[in-house]
Amino acid sequence: MKILIIFLIIFLIILSFNFRNIKRIPKITYVRWLPKPRRGMTIPPFGIFVRKEVTEAWEEKHEDVHWAQYQKLGLFKFYFKYLYEFIKNGYFKNSFEIEARKKGGWKD
Numbered sequence: 001m002k003i004l005i006i007f008l009i010i011f012l013i014i015l016s017f018n019f020r021n022i023k024r025i026p027k028i029t030y031v032r033w034l035p036k037p038r039r040g041m042t043i044p045p046f047g048i049f050v051r052k053e054v055t056e057a058w059e060e061k062h063e064d065v066h067w068a069q070y071q072k073l074g075l076f077k078f079y080f081k082y083l084y085e086f087i088k089n090g091y092f093k094n095s096f097e098i099e100a101r102k103k104g105g106w107k108d
């Protein structure tokens with residue numbers, strides 16, 4: 001139980017640190033695994049996560065647009081509105097993804 005509380009405190013410290021730096025350039029981390037069929041994921045305030053094997057430049061541009069959406073809306077509004085749109089319109093038709101495809105790119 002104690003260890004859980006310690007982890008929670010560390011997590012909150014990291015989170016509060018990231019909150020103050022909303023205008024920062026996102027850190028891109030290359031990962032082995034993401035839930036399929038995701039090639040990349042923007043998880044504010046932590047950064048952008050892209051599959052190791054993905055080399056297309058548009059993928060990072062696409063995620064950069066999501067990061068800009070987060071910077072514009074703030075953490076809670078971003079997640080809340082994204083989730084709302086996701087439930088209402090699904091993945092491809094939600095306005096966050098439409099904007100990211102238009103400005104960033106997407107290869108069909």
Ligand SMILES: [Zn+2]
Pocket residue numbers: 062066096097100
């Ligand atoms: Zn997207």
